[in-house]
Amino acid sequence: xxxxxxxxxxxxxxxxxxxxxxxxxxxxxxxxxxxxxxxxxxxxxxxxxxxxxxxxxxxxxxxxxxxxxxxxxxxxxxxxxxxxxxxxxxxxxxxxxxxxxxxxxxxxxxxxxxxxxxxxxxxxxxxxxxxxxxxxxxxxxxxxxxxxxxxxxxxxxxxxxxxxxxxxxxxxxxxxxxxxxxxxxxxxxxxxxxxxxxxxxxxxxxxxxxxxxxxxxxxxxxxxxxxxxxxxxxxxxxxxxxxxxxxxxxxxxxxxxxxxxxxxxxxxxxxxxxxxxxxxxxxxxxxxxxxxxxxxxxxxxxxxxxxxxxxxxxxxxxxxxxxxxxxxxxxxxxxxxxxxxxxxxxxxxxxxxxxxxxxxxxxxx
Amino acid sequence: xxxxxxxxxxxxxxxxxxxxxxxxxxxxxxxxxxxxxxxxxxxxxxxxxxxxxxxxxxxxxxxxxxxxxxxxxxxxxxxxxxxxxxxxxxxxxxxxxxxxxxxxxxxxxxxxxxxxxxxxxxxxxxxxxxxxxxxxxxxxxxxxxxxxxxxxxxxxxxxxxxxxxxxxxxxxxxxxxxxxxxxxxxxxxxxxxxxxxxxxxxxxxxxxxxxxxxxxxxxxxxxxxxxxxxxxxxxxxxxxxxxxxxxxxxxxxxxxxxxxxxxxxxxxxxxxxxxxxxxxxxxxxxxxxxxxxxxxxxxxxxxxxxxxxxxxxxxxxxxxxxxxxx
Numbered sequence: 001x002x003x004x005x006x007x008x009x010x011x012x013x014x015x016x017x018x019x020x021x022x023x024x025x026x027x028x029x030x031x032x033x034x035x036x037x038x039x040x041x042x043x044x045x046x047x048x049x050x051x052x053x054x055x056x057x058x059x060x061x062x063x064x065x066x067x068x069x070x071x072x073x074x075x076x077x078x079x080x081x082x083x084x085x086x087x088x089x090x091x092x093x094x095x096x097x098x099x100x101x102x103x104x105x106x107x108x109x110x111x112x113x114x115x116x117x118x119x120x121x122x123x124x125x126x127x128x129x130x131x132x133x134x135x136x137x138x139x140x141x142x143x144x145x146x147x148x149x150x151x152x153x154x155x156x157x158x159x160x161x162x163x164x165x166x167x168x169x170x171x172x173x174x175x176x177x178x179x180x181x182x183x184x185x186x187x188x189x190x191x192x193x194x195x196x197x198x199x200x201x202x203x204x205x206x207x208x209x210x211x212x213x214x215x216x217x218x219x220x221x222x223x224x225x226x227x228x229x230x231x232x233x234x235x236x237x238x239x240x241x242x243x244x245x246x247x248x249x250x251x252x253x254x255x256x257x258x259x260x261x262x263x264x265x266x267x268x269x270x271x272x273x274x275x276x277x278x279x280x281x282x283x284x285x286x287x288x289x290x291x292x293x294x295x296x297x298x299x300x301x302x303x304x305x306x307x308x309x310x311x312x313x314x315x316x317x318x319x320x321x322x323x324x325x326x327x328x329x330x331x332x333x334x335x336x337x338x339x340x341x342x343x344x345x346x347x348x349x350x351x352x353x354x355x356x357x358x359x360x361x362x363x364x365x
Numbered sequence: 366x367x368x369x370x371x372x373x374x375x376x377x378x379x380x381x382x383x384x385x386x387x388x389x390x391x392x393x394x395x396x397x398x399x400x401x402x403x404x405x406x407x408x409x410x411x412x413x414x415x416x417x418x419x420x421x422x423x424x425x426x427x428x429x430x431x432x433x434x435x436x437x438x439x440x441x442x443x444x445x446x447x448x449x450x451x452x453x454x455x456x457x458x459x460x461x462x463x464x465x466x467x468x469x470x471x472x473x474x475x476x477x478x479x480x481x482x483x484x485x486x487x488x489x490x491x492x493x494x495x496x497x498x499x500x501x502x503x504x505x506x507x508x509x510x511x512x513x514x515x516x517x518x519x520x521x522x523x524x525x526x527x528x529x530x531x532x533x534x535x536x537x538x539x540x541x542x543x544x545x546x547x548x549x550x551x552x553x554x555x556x557x558x559x560x561x562x563x564x565x566x567x568x569x570x571x572x573x574x575x576x577x578x579x580x581x582x583x584x585x586x587x588x589x590x591x592x593x594x595x596x597x598x599x600x601x602x603x604x605x606x607x608x609x610x611x612x613x614x615x616x617x618x619x620x621x622x623x624x625x626x627x628x629x630x631x632x633x634x635x636x637x638x639x640x641x642x643x644x645x646x647x648x649x650x651x652x653x654x655x656x657x658x659x660x661x662x663x664x665x666x667x668x669x670x671x672x673x674x675x676x677x678x679x680x681x682x683x684x685x686x687x688x689x690x691x
Contacts, residue, residue, distance in 0.1 A: 087438070119470045130437070131469055135461045141427050142462070145434020145442070152390070152416060153439060173458075176427035183422055338468045339507055341475055341530030344559050344607040 009217045014237060015227035019285040021293025029236050033300060039080050039231055040295060041309065043072035043288055046096025048313050049105050050262075053095075053112065056321070057266045065112040068095040070229070070261030073287030074193045075163075076100060077234025078254070081242060082161055087128045087150070089143040089162040091136070093193065093260075097163065101126045105317060109324040117330070137164055137171030140190065144177050147186035159187035159245035167198025169212050178253070182219040187245035189238070190216075190253040193228065195260035200273040216253035228256025229287035232294075259285070332358065368546040374516035375405050375481075375537065378523035379443065381553045383413050386441065389527060392419040392428055393445030393481075402447055403483055403542055429455035429480060433463050436478045441527055449484035449536065450493030456501065463532040464507030479526045479533045485577050485628055486675050487540035489668040496665050497576070497629040502534040503606035503638075509533045509558055510605040514579035516547040518603060521556040529558055536605075538577035545580070559604050561612040567598035570622035570689050573613055573639055575602035578626045578676060585626075585681035595689060605635055610642030617643050621652040624685045628675055631659040653691030658684035 016027045050069045056062045068075065075097035082088065088101055095108065102125035111118025111132065119131040133139035143162035150158040168174050169192060181188040192212050196203050209215060216223025222244070226233040234256055241252035259282035263270045270279075295301035331337075336351040369377065383389045391406055397420035400407030410418040421428055425446055432442040446452035459480070467475040486495035503510045509531050513519035519537070526533040556562070564579075565586070574582035579601050586597045598616050602608070617623050623643060625636035636657040643655065658676045666674050676684075 089434070116469060116471050120473050121470075122473065131466075131474075133462070135457060138430060138458060138461055141430020141458065142434040142437065144427070145431035145436070145440075146438040147434070148431060149435045149438025149440045153388075172424075173426055173430060176422075176424040177430070179422055179424070180427050180431060334471055335468055338470075338472045340509070340607070341467065341472075341477075342559065345609070345611055346607040 009214070011211050011213045011217070011223060011225060013225045014233045015230050016232040016236065017230045017290055017294055019229070019290055021290045021297065023232070023294060027236070029232055031232075031235065035080070036295060036298075037300060039076050039235075040291055040301070042076045042080065042100045043096060043231065043291065044309060045313060046072045046075065046099055047288055048310070049099065049108070049317060050095055052317050052321070053108070054262070054266065056109070057112075061325070062109055062113045064265050064267045066093045066265040067262035068093045070282065070286065071193050071195060071258045072096045073231035073234055073291065074191070074228035074256035074258045077231040078161060078189070078191050078238045081235060081238045083157060083159075084126065085128065085155060085158045087130070087143065087146045087158065087160040088126070089130045089139040089146065089160060090133065091139060091164050091168065092132045092134050093165065094163050098129070101129050103129065105320040106324045109321065110327065113324075115330060116334070137168040137173040140164060140168070140174045140177035141180070143188050144180045144184075144186060147181065147188045148184060151186065157246065159189060159242055161189050161191060163191045163193060165198060166192065166194040166196065166203050166212060167201065167206055168192070169215055170206055178216065178219045178221070178251070181251040182221045185248070185250040187248075188251040189241045189245060190251065192253065192255045193258055194255050195258050197260050197264070197274070199264040199268065202274075211255060213253060213255040221251050221253060223253040223255065225255040225257060228258035229285050229290070231287060231291050258287075366548040366550055369516045369549045370543045370546050371513070371516045371519045371537065372403060372405050372542045374520040374547075374549055375523050376407060376409070377549065378520040378553070379406065379409060380412070382524060382527045383409065383417065388439060389441045389443065390417045390419060390435065391443045391445070392421050392432060394421060394423055394428075394447050396420060396445050401445060403539065405481070405537070406445070425451055425454040426458055429458035429463065432478045432480070433458060433466075433476055436476045437466075437474060441477055443479045443481060443527060446480060446482035448494050449482040449498060450496050452480070452482050453501070455480070459502070459508060459532065459534070460505050464505050467531070468507060475530055476532050477530050479523075479535050481535045481537060483539035483542070484536045485538045485540055486665065486668070486671045487577060492667060495668065495671060497660065499536055499605050499629060500633060500635055502536075503608075503635060505606075507531070508606060510536065511558055512536045512538065512576045512603065512605055514538065514541065514576060514601050514603070515545070517549050518556060518562070518601070520549055521554045522558065522603065524553055525555040525558050528555065533558070536576065540577040541580055556603070559607050559609060561609040562601045562603050563598060563612065563616060564601045565597070565599040567596040567620065569595045569597060569620060570624060570685060571598045571600060571613070571616040571620045572624050572626065572685055573600045573602060574626040575605065575635070576628065578628050581676060581678055581681050582626045584678045585685060588678070589682055589685060597685070602635070608638065608642065610639070610646060613639060614643055614646035617647045618650045621650055622688045623651070624656040624658065624688045626676055626681050626684070627657060627659040629660050630662045631657065632662050634659055653688050656684045656688040
């Protein structure tokens with residue numbers, strides 16, 4: 001019996017718009033003016049609200065959160081091409097993507113100020129958004145189940161987007177999800193935002209794999225690495241993956257190479273484990289800056305338009321922050337309403353005790 | 366009314382539910398063509414096909430995680446953990462998501478699913494196949510834990526579990542799978558989840574048990590009543606979480622004495638919670654200290670020693686008598 005080669009593999013990388021804003025004319029996708037501008041708008045809204053939230057956190061007006069500044073192209077370049085009927089099973093650093101799916105800034109502020117009300121999709125967000133999943137990688141398995149259900153129910157226009165970071169690809173749940181999705185040929189798009197850091201652990205300490213995209217190869221599904229700060233490249237990869245999924249050709253893994261420009265969360269000090277010099281390199285690759293250069297070169301954007309957009313968004317943020325801070329209508333015993341879908345004496349006895357304590361301690365239910 | 370064992374009764378319940386509702390799907394390891402290692406799903410793959418009776422790759426967390434997604438996507442998944450000893454790999458999904466999604470979203474989402482698992486000892490199995498760890502699940506707010514004790518209540522409770530709006534961990538006492546048969550009515554029936562059941566009324570002492578220990582308790586009670594002429598009230602827990610402490614307390618208020626028979630290790634076991642609730646609700650009615658007869662706080666022994674570890678009929682009887690004779 002000879003020793004012979006059974007399989008070979010390769011992983012491709014895609015960049016269309018480089019960090020100086022130069023576009024590869026052969027690879028440039030034919031996107032409409034409306035789509036380009038809408039994507040830019042969503043990216044700016046993600047960035048500007050992220051910055052505002054950081055200020056609010058520093059002022060003690062919201063709790064801890066994980067900024068997504070720097071990852072807007074990876075998020076909008078994927079989410080922008082999702083269909084209404086697609087499911088979104090995200091992690092906790094998809095701020096821009098969540099806003100694009102209809103979640104308001106006010107809701108994000110509620111969530112990050114410790115109120116479950118921030119997880120409600122109704123009335124404005126897509127009902128197929130799953131809430132933030134804090135446990136790393138767990139949501140990838142929910143995506144598998146959602147895709148299975150959609151297929152069994154004959155929903156041919158549905159696929160599932162699940163997001164995770166580079167660190168999550170070390171988790172068993174993610175590998176189990178890749179295996180299940182592949183074995184069952186499910187319409188799942190695994191979007192890995194490889195932002196180089198899992199809190200303090202750099203990618204090189206997280207894995208020896210040269211790419212994360214190659215992890216797809218083990219499961220015999222397509223994996224592609226894209227410049228995650230290039231919204232054009234991300235868009236192309238996403239459109240290809242979604243087309244495959246809807247044609248019944250199964251899952252895809254997209255590795256978006258990007259960078260977490262800020263701290264892990266506001267409770268973190270990134271300078272304990274990395275340098276400002278390293279961050280500077282990535283600030284020069286800012287996805288917004290290069291996309292703005294591209295749009296400007298196409299005569300779709302200008303400084304005046306930028307200024308007007310910033311003003312519009314600033315007013316909108318002010319409005320939503322004020323609305324958030326005016327919220328006082330929290331039902332303190334709401335957790336007792338939602339332990340089970342049925343009532344039970346155990347819960348009602350404890351609710352009575354809780355309300356009694358609130359009354360004695362001057363709380364307000 | 367056919368006489369069925371517990372395996373056949375659960376199979377019947379699943380069959381009925383799948384016939385009634387196309388959104389009911391089963392998933393697990395070896396549950397399809399093989400019918401499950403205990404044959405609980407036997408025949409269902411042939412009847413409902415591979416898309417509804419799903420043989421999964423070997424990954425317990427994925428069975429639970431996928432079931433969560435399926436439930437959110439409008440299916441009613443019934444997952445199987447091949448043995449409860451392998452189920453700990455799915456706890457992060459159960460604790461982290463299935464049990465929390467209702468609370469997390471203030472009721473906007475919920476996760477109606479069932480995870481079945483054979484549990485408990487007494488079948489001469491290898492390591493990890495004999496544990497009784499119901500409190501791992503019962504201590505998880507948002508999760509319901511159901512433990513049948515016989516064919517008829519197993520069938521009724523499985524139906525209730527699948528129709529329930531919440532995640533239900535359905536723990537099947539494998540020692541009772543084929544230990545005895547019961548008459549099961551022709552028409553489907555349900556029992557309310559969240560209720561203990563007074564299986565037999567009595568006036569001198571209350572005995573509480575669940576799962577395979579109900580079988581042990583029934584024998585112990587019958588022998589004691591025959592030998593001593595006492596009258597014992599026997600309560601079957603059936604739902605471990607949320608626990609119906611009031612039914613147990615009401616029984617203790619009547620009898621004044623209590624013994625709890627538990628297969629699991631003693632410390633932090635369910636018996637401790639049952640006794641705490643009796644203290645809250647019926648302490649002044651007690652005429653004797655409560656006795657608990659339990660497994661020991663040791664690593665579950667291999668089957669060479671398991672019959673001495675699991676409470677026997679004789680040990681249960683001695684415990685009940687201790688509370689009676691105080």
